[in-house]
Amino acid sequence: xxxxxxxxxxxxxxxxxxxxxxxxxxxxxxxxxxxxxxxxxxxxxxxxxxxxxxxxxxxxxxxxxxxxxxxxxxxxxxxxxxxxxxxxxxxxxxxxxxxxxxxxxxxxxxxxxxxxxxxxxxxxxxxxxxxxxxxxxxxxxxxxxxxxxxxxxxxxxxxxxxxxxxxxxxxxxxxxxxxxxxxxxxxxxxxxxxxxxxxxxx
Amino acid sequence: xxxxxxxxxxxxxxxxxxxxxxxxxxxxxxxxxxxxxxxxxxxxxxxxxxxxxxxxxxxxxxxxxxxxxxxxxxxxxxxxxxxxxxxxxxxxxxxxxxxxxxxxxxxxxxxxxxxxxxxxxxxxxxxxxxxxxxxxxxxxxxxxxxxxxxxxxxxxxxxxxxxxxxxxxxxxxxxxx
Numbered sequence: 001x002x003x004x005x006x007x008x009x010x011x012x013x014x015x016x017x018x019x020x021x022x023x024x025x026x027x028x029x030x031x032x033x034x035x036x037x038x039x040x041x042x043x044x045x046x047x048x049x050x051x052x053x054x055x056x057x058x059x060x061x062x063x064x065x066x067x068x069x070x071x072x073x074x075x076x077x078x079x080x081x082x083x084x085x086x087x088x089x090x091x092x093x094x095x096x097x098x099x100x101x102x103x104x105x106x107x108x109x110x111x112x113x114x115x116x117x118x119x120x121x122x123x124x125x126x127x128x129x130x131x132x133x134x135x136x137x138x139x140x141x142x143x144x145x146x147x148x149x150x151x152x153x154x155x156x157x158x159x160x161x162x163x164x165x166x167x168x169x170x171x172x173x174x175x176x177x178x179x180x181x182x183x184x185x186x187x188x189x190x191x192x193x194x195x196x197x198x199x200x201x202x
Numbered sequence: 203x204x205x206x207x208x209x210x211x212x213x214x215x216x217x218x219x220x221x222x223x224x225x226x227x228x229x230x231x232x233x234x235x236x237x238x239x240x241x242x243x244x245x246x247x248x249x250x251x252x253x254x255x256x257x258x259x260x261x262x263x264x265x266x267x268x269x270x271x272x273x274x275x276x277x278x279x280x281x282x283x284x285x286x287x288x289x290x291x292x293x294x295x296x297x298x299x300x301x302x303x304x305x306x307x308x309x310x311x312x313x314x315x316x317x318x319x320x321x322x323x324x325x326x327x328x329x330x331x332x333x334x335x336x337x338x339x340x341x342x343x344x345x346x347x348x349x350x351x352x353x354x355x356x357x358x359x360x361x362x363x364x365x366x367x368x369x370x371x372x373x374x375x376x377x378x379x
Contacts, residue, residue, distance in 0.1 A: 073241075073243065073244055073245075074244075074245055074246055075246075075288070076238075076246040076247050076248035076310070076312055076313070077248045077277075077279065077288065077306055077307065077310050077312075078279060078286050078288070078306070078307060080238055080347055080348060081306040081307065081348075081350060083347075083348055084346075084347070084348025084349060084350050085348075085350065087348050088348070088350070115243065116243040117243075119241035119242055119243040119244075120241045120243060120244060123239060123240075123241055123346075123347035123348070124347055124348045125348075148283075148284070148285050149285075152287070157290065158272075158273055158314050158315065159245075159314075161288055161289075163282075163285050163286065163287045163288075164285060164286060165283075165284040165285050165286070166284065166285075166286050167284065182284070183281075183284075183286065183307065184307060
């Protein structure tokens, strides 16, 4: 009985989901409300340190798609959500997911050392690469990606927090940023956009 | 037609909710409190839940404590353009006959200074404190690190992703000076 209820529930929710999509008038392909293609120059070369303590540059991503997120491990809510979304988008792609590298770049290098990151990112996906570096290098790459971040310090808080913009960037195999996903974009939508790029470039 | 579907969903959701794990305290029901697994190097965690108030009086979540962390606070995000700002709050209102949603990108109970990693498929004890109902002990389920929430749809069938949006004014109101 419970099983029948669960199936009915799932079917009904899927139905409502489809209905909301239709009603929202979201285009099924191309640009959408959340996954958008950028027309301005964003991104560029970087040289950082990965979670194993090895130098990692933009060239290490060449030949693969990448989903890049700028976050920090001290963040308990928004960052794990986005890292979970990236992992889910890669899973959604099935076998093609192997062509997409999940990458996190910390905006809090002070606390996010390679050791801290090494324990953190495998929780989300076994292939996750987490990058840190000197403050100047992090600032450089964040500026190149137009990431807004600022330290929030208040004596009544236990520790400082980071205010930050929360986008997932899609890099094509040639290293160009071909998409930006707003916070909360469904993994299915990210996967759809990636598939479109893979199809166009095949 | 739509009304029929909505009625069916309401019934099914009610049935599903009856089987979900929850804690009751008087007129308050804390539905499916959950948190995410953390690495040993992680200092913080966040707990999410739905708080349903069946009473005719509004209540307010004003604090929390847990043996898992040194400090536990009520936090929320507000969106300033595309920048997410997380701040401590005085509390979260639970309207009379309504619900407060603590969901990713919106409100959460924040565990600060974890005493150890939160392990998936375990539960943790948390005591919530309400202005009217007083202390309510709950057990939050530790889900995977990238878990996105128990259901895709919350209030009025709106997707979870809108949870953190449009609350800016509300957040300012609740923010500590």
